[in-house]
Amino acid sequence: MTLDARDIRIYLAVHRFRSIRAAAAHLGLAPSIVSRQIAVMERDLGVPLFDRSARGVTLTDAGNLVLEHARRAVEEFGMLEEQLSDLRGVQQRNVRIHCGEGFLADFVQNGLAGILTATPHVRYELRIGSTDAVLDALANGDSDIGIAYNPPVTGAVRSVASARHPLCAVLPPGHPLAAGDRVALAECLRHPVALLPAGHGTTDLLARVALDSGLALAPRLITTSIDALRRFVTAGMGIAFLPRASVAMDLADGAAEVRELADLAFTSASAHLMVRARRRLPASVAQLADHLEGAMASFTDRS
Known part of the structure; x- marks a missing residue:
C-alpha cells in the first residue's frame, strides 16, 4: 500500500492530537471522515495502527513504523520542492526555528544577524518554548532547528552542536551565598526561589538533583518568563537558577x-543545537545549522 498526501496528513494529525475528534477539528473535517480514513489505512495495511481508549488514541508498534515513514515522506517532499524550485529559478525558502527564551538574544544578535543579508530568499520563523516544546516540535516535524538547554536523550532528535553551560544560582548583589565560588542546592533552597515550569531544562535538572538528594523544591514564583526570573533576583526578592549567559546584562x-x-549534574549541563534524527536536511536548513554552530556564542565555547 502507498500512503498518499491526504492519508499522511490525517495520520499525523491523529497522532499529534491523540484524538480523532481533535484531529478532525484541526483539519477542518468531520470526525467520521477521519475515523473512516484511519480504518481504511488499517484495513489495507492489515494491522491496527492505533489503540483506542476513553482517553484517546495511542500508536501501536505498527503505528510507530508508519509514523516514521510518514515523517520521512513529508520531509523528502519538502526537499523535492526545494530542488524543483531551484530548477524553476524560484528561491523562496522557509526555515522554522524553535528555541528556549534564554537563547533568544544570542540567536538574533549573533546567529540571525550574520546570515540574514546573505540569504534574502529565506524566511525565518522563530518560536519560543520550553525544552519539551522544542523537542516535540522537532520530533513532529513542526520545526527544522531546535535550540534548548540540557534536553533529555531521545532517539527522535540529534545534536548538531553542543557546549557546556553550567547551571548557576543567580543572586541579588551582596547575597550571603555569594561569599564562595560555588553554592550547594540545599543552601539555595533555604531562601525564596523562582523557577521556570516543569518541561524547561533548568527546572527538570533541578528537580532530578533535588529528588536524588532528598530535597523539596518549593518555589515562591513559577513563571514562563526568564525576564521575570531576572527581575525577581534584581529586585532582591530571592534566587533564580539559570546559565550565566542568560543574565549577562x-x-x-x-x-x-x-x-x-x-553538584556535578549542574556543572556538566549543556546547550544543544538540534535537528530531527535520521532526517536529510534541505540545503537552507543545513546552511543555517552550520552557521549557528559557528556564530552563536552559546556553541563557540565547548569547554
Missing part, C-alpha cells in the same frame, strides 16, 4: 551575581 550592570551550583 545583569552581571555587566552589577544588578546580580552568579555562583555555579556544586
Whole structure:
C-alpha cells in the first residue's frame, strides 16, 4: 500500500492530537471522515495502527513504523520542492526555528544577524518554548532547528552542536551565598526561589538533583518568563537558577551575581543545537545549522 498526501496528513494529525475528534477539528473535517480514513489505512495495511481508549488514541508498534515513514515522506517532499524550485529559478525558502527564551538574544544578535543579508530568499520563523516544546516540535516535524538547554536523550532528535553551560544560582548583589565560588542546592533552597515550569531544562535538572538528594523544591514564583526570573533576583526578592549567559546584562550592570551550583549534574549541563534524527536536511536548513554552530556564542565555547 502507498500512503498518499491526504492519508499522511490525517495520520499525523491523529497522532499529534491523540484524538480523532481533535484531529478532525484541526483539519477542518468531520470526525467520521477521519475515523473512516484511519480504518481504511488499517484495513489495507492489515494491522491496527492505533489503540483506542476513553482517553484517546495511542500508536501501536505498527503505528510507530508508519509514523516514521510518514515523517520521512513529508520531509523528502519538502526537499523535492526545494530542488524543483531551484530548477524553476524560484528561491523562496522557509526555515522554522524553535528555541528556549534564554537563547533568544544570542540567536538574533549573533546567529540571525550574520546570515540574514546573505540569504534574502529565506524566511525565518522563530518560536519560543520550553525544552519539551522544542523537542516535540522537532520530533513532529513542526520545526527544522531546535535550540534548548540540557534536553533529555531521545532517539527522535540529534545534536548538531553542543557546549557546556553550567547551571548557576543567580543572586541579588551582596547575597550571603555569594561569599564562595560555588553554592550547594540545599543552601539555595533555604531562601525564596523562582523557577521556570516543569518541561524547561533548568527546572527538570533541578528537580532530578533535588529528588536524588532528598530535597523539596518549593518555589515562591513559577513563571514562563526568564525576564521575570531576572527581575525577581534584581529586585532582591530571592534566587533564580539559570546559565550565566542568560543574565549577562545583569552581571555587566552589577544588578546580580552568579555562583555555579556544586553538584556535578549542574556543572556538566549543556546547550544543544538540534535537528530531527535520521532526517536529510534541505540545503537552507543545513546552511543555517552550520552557521549557528559557528556564530552563536552559546556553541563557540565547548569547554
